[in-house]
Amino acid sequence: MNICMFAKGLPVHTKGGMEVHVEELAKGLVKRGCEVTIITTKHSKKIEREKRDNLKIYYVGDKPLKYTRKFYKESAELFERLNNKEKFDIVHSQSTSGFGFVKFSHKKIPFIITLHGTIKNEIKSALNSKSIKGFIVASYLFLKWILGPVDKITLKKADKIIAVSNELAKDIKRQYRVPEEKLVVIPNGINVSKFKPMSVEDLREKLGLAGEKVIVSVGAISKQKGFHLLLKILPDILKEYKNVRLIIVGTGPYLQKLKDMAVKLGIENHVIFTGRVSDEELPKYYNLADIFAFPTLRMEGLPLVVPEAMACEKPVIASRIGGIPTVIENNVDGILIEPGNLKELKERIMEVLRDEELAKKLGKNARKKVVERFSLDRMVEDTIKVYKEVLGCWEYAGNYRKY
Structure with missing residues (x-):
């Protein structure tokens, strides 16, 4: 399987949970015989592309870790050029990083999105901080939700939506009126060989x-x-x-x-x-x-x-x-x-x-x-299962495991 993955960032940008998730998932897919290309935001050292751990990584846009119009447009243009050669089987968007593909590309390729949160939940989190800064952030997010419904458009295009928790799946279903059959829960996986009891x-x-x-x-x-x-x-x-x-x-x-x-x-x-x-x-x-x-x-x-x-x-x-x-x-x-x-x-x-x-x-x-x-292996295996279902390989898909 040849996969193009869009992401806001990787651990080279910041060591956040979503960034670690993207890289660990991509490396796990490669170990299982998939080809993976990642399109992400600008590198702080102005690197445009690199190959490491058998991943092909491209950096576009004008700001690291920022969804800008330039990122969406350049990521879509790059996808078109790469797809002419690569012939991708699956497009996988981490959060709304694949909005450029949705808006600017007309290629009919199975599209999957993994959501790590929602804008409404971000607004609630900002207000929970009970600070002036939190109120300002919440106000900005609310305007973003009203004026630029990027998440709604991206979700509508998706063939399958992966939520990283049961609670998030319920929020997505309620907030975006997503049909249940379009949703699947695959929690973030942990490298249990790395994170284990040890003497310190x-x-x-x-x-x-x-x-x-x-x-x-x-x-x-x-x-x-x-x-x-x-x-x-x-x-x-x-x-x-x-x-x-x-x-x-x-x-x-x-x-x-x-x-x-x-x-x-x-x-x-x-x-x-x-x-x-x-x-x-x-x-x-x-x-x-x-x-x-x-x-x-x-x-x-x-x-x-x-x-x-x-x-x-x-x-x-x-x-x-x-x-x-x-x-x-x-x-x-x-x-x-x-x-x-x-x-x-x-x-x-x-x-x-x-x-x-x-x-x-x-x-x-x-x-x-x-x-x-909640192991990394299980997360990767269940993600491949979603890919195969969307591609129509029902004999491999079977039923999703419950978390």
């Missing part, structure tokens, strides 16, 4: 964590991710557990405000801000955790950090929002809390700190679930 005594020693209980949180540092909520409850936790450290892994526009907040609360000696951590080192930081906490306020399709931490056999406490309930069954393989509920967040963290057997049970169940149902 060297890193514990390096960070001075001997005898400490460690709470870890990972992600792009923005107010919507809820890191500030962990800082707010830490003084109360320290009253009962003096030996607790909070490690926040990641970087972003809200990082300095978090550092200032830690100083203001008098907890700066109990918080470690690591900044950006390499892909190779990231599993080690998950494995530092006695608890992985992710009190996000953002309605995401399925944030990768949650199943990554679960794959490392860690007890996860996360918000009941977006696609997180697709991967966590409350009190079985993780703990779900109401978004923004400080009292519940504090109480559940302290409960797991007190109860080592509960922590162990949640971690074991979490790893087992991710290996069985």
Whole structure:
């Protein structure tokens, strides 16, 4: 199968969940004998094309990680030129990156879109931050929704729509009135050979964590991710557990405000801000955790950090929002809390700190679930199944597995 994939970005642009998903999926498809060409936004180093990991990658448009008219037009023109030679079997759009193909191309090629979220959910997430900036972002997104319904047009063209969580599939069906038979759920897959339990005594020693209980949180540092909520409850936790450290892994526009907040609360000696951590080192930081906490306020399709931490056999406490309930069954393989509920967040963290057997049970169940149902291999196999169904190879397709 020869696949052309459109994407807003790749890990060379930023290490976000969607960017990692695109590259891991593409590499998995290549390993199974597919040819994959990726058309994405401008490279910051002005590279126009490259070939790596047997992927053919083209960078177009005028801005990295931005959907602009120039990107849509150039991506469609490039597709036309490449298709004359490649004769693609499938066009796969990650989010609305394939809008240029929809608007400017007249080729009749099976078209699939994977949605990682919706504009309406982005608006809700921005308002959840309860900030002036959040209100401005929500207003901009609302105008975008009204004046330029790119997502509606792109979804209408799709032969099949992949949602990355059960919750997102329901939102797509309700918000866009998409027929159920057009939807399929394929969650983001995790490399369970990379994210796994491992000894990290060297890193514990390096960070001075001997005898400490460690709470870890990972992600792009923005107010919507809820890191500030962990800082707010830490003084109360320290009253009962003096030996607790909070490690926040990641970087972003809200990082300095978090550092200032830690100083203001008098907890700066109990918080470690690591900044950006390499892909190779990231599993080690998950494995530092006695608890992985992710009190996000953002309605995401399925944030990768949650199943990554679960794959490392860690007890996860996360918000009941977006696609997180697709991967966590409350009190079985993780703990779900109401978004923004400080009292519940504090109480559940302290409960797991007190109860080592509960922590162990949640971690074991979490790893087992991710290996069985949320692995990278399963994601790739189920995506190929969608391709084959759309191409009419019914004998290979069969029924979709439930998540």
